Amino acid sequence: MRVLLTGVTGYIGSHAAVEVLAAGHDVVGIDDLSASIIDTRHAIERTAGRKIEFHELDLRDAKGVECILAHADVDAILHFAGRKFVGESVADPIRYYSRNVTASVNLLAAAERHGINNIVFSSSCTVYGDAAELPVTEHSPISPVSPYGKTKAVVEGLLEDLCHAQEATRALALRYFNPIGAHPSGLIGEIPWGTPNNLVPYVMQVASGQRAVLSVFGDDYDTPDGTCIRDYVHVVDIAKAHVLALDAVGRNQFGNRDGFGALNLGTGQGHSVLEVLDACRAATRRPIPHHVVARRPGDAAVIYADPSRAANELGWRAQHDLVTMCADHWNFTRNNAERQASAS
Numbered sequence: 001m002r003v004l005l006t007g008v009t010g011y012i013g014s015h016a017a018v019e020v021l022a023a024g025h026d027v028v029g030i031d032d033l034s035a036s037i038i039d040t041r042h043a044i045e046r047t048a049g050r051k052i053e054f055h056e057l058d059l060r061d062a063k064g065v066e067c068i069l070a071h072a073d074v075d076a077i078l079h080f081a082g083r084k085f086v087g088e089s090v091a092d093p094i095r096y097y098s099r100n101v102t103a104s105v106n107l108l109a110a111a112e113r114h115g116i117n118n119i120v121f122s123s124s125c126t127v128y129g130d131a132a133e134l135p136v137t138e139h140s141p142i143s144p145v146s147p148y149g150k151t152k153a154v155v156e157g158l159l160e161d162l163c164h165a166q167e168a169t170r171a172l173a174l175r176y177f178n179p180i181g182a183h184p185s186g187l188i189g190e191i192p193w194g195t196p197n198n199l200v201p202y203v204m205q206v207a208s209g210q211r212a213v214l215s216v217f218g219d220d221y222d223t224p225d226g227t228c229i230r231d232y233v234h235v236v237d238i239a240k241a242h243v244l245a246l247d248a249v250g251r252n253q254f255g256n257r258d259g260f261g262a263l264n265l266g267t268g269q270g271h272s273v274l275e276v277l278d279a280c281r282a283a284t285r286r287p288i289p290h291h292v293v294a295r296r297p298g299d300a301a302v303i304y305a306d307p308s309r310a311a312n313e314l315g316w317r318a319q320h321d322l323v324t325m326c327a328d329h330w331n332f333t334r335n336n337a338e339r340q341a342s343a344s
Helices: 011-022 039-048 062-072 086-091 093-113 147-165 199-207 235-251 273-284 308-314 322-335 337-342
Strands: 002-006 026-031 053-056 076-079 118-124 170-176 178-180 214-217 232-234 260-265 290-293
Touching: 002 011, 002 062, 011 026, 011 039, 011 076, 011 235, 026 062, 062 093, 076 093, 076 235, 086 093, 086 147, 093 147, 118 147, 118 235, 147 170, 147 260, 170 235, 178 235, 178 322, 199 214, 199 273, 199 322, 214 273, 232 235, 232 322, 235 260, 235 308, 260 308, 273 322, 322 337
Parallel strands: 002 026, 002 076, 026 053, 076 118, 118 170, 170 260, 178 232, 214 290
Antiparallel strands: none
């Protein structure tokens, strides 16, 4: 297949591109480079040993999207592009609706016009909000508490409606829990743009000396050590799920039989902030100082997945443990100081 991959130079998109290429498909990549660097394109190609077709484009440019889809001759779309930080979305919701919803409408409208019917969407566990029951299943209520989560839920709803309206359209939303880690080659990984908004990238910058101390947002949650608990999953495991998802949408063998489905991607095990910090200390062999600050708006106390449906319907299971995730993340961080600095 020829696969259109939006957000191709981003963290998850770059790892997915490597796995899609390894599976024998061709990649047509789009990224506006607003939160990534062009060197990641070359890192993808070095890792996979194959070239990609790359277009620098903001998906909010409807004419640009139309032009690419009119000529790219693609069979399926992996849609990753968008902003992804809870705290930032609370502070600037308009930016999030513009980048995550308006951009998706442009992409899906052009896809419909050009008969591109197989779509895999990069969604998030934030659509569940502060879940009342754990572990979270795909039947748990959709009740996001942040603008980021709400934008993901909106796009999922749009895809479901599109599948209902167009019998040929098939879409699968993959609801990631907390991706960390990096490709074991050390060539691709997370390159935070400015100050990291997620835990592990920030921890790694403290470990490498780029930052002085980690701020832990609250230690008074109703959890064993008072800090938030999340389901951390290796980014390579998530990337591999997308190759399986491409096949699944082609066969419409997943989720609801009306063309739309959603699957959780997680390990099924939660780890607290302090547990992750200890794992990073072990991986880096650095002290990594921290202090506790006020809670961050929009953060749920505990969330972790029931990933059994992805196992049953995709044959997918997370393969990496927390120690390996932290070690791979550190391997990329310490070996790519110049690339990290270019995005700071």
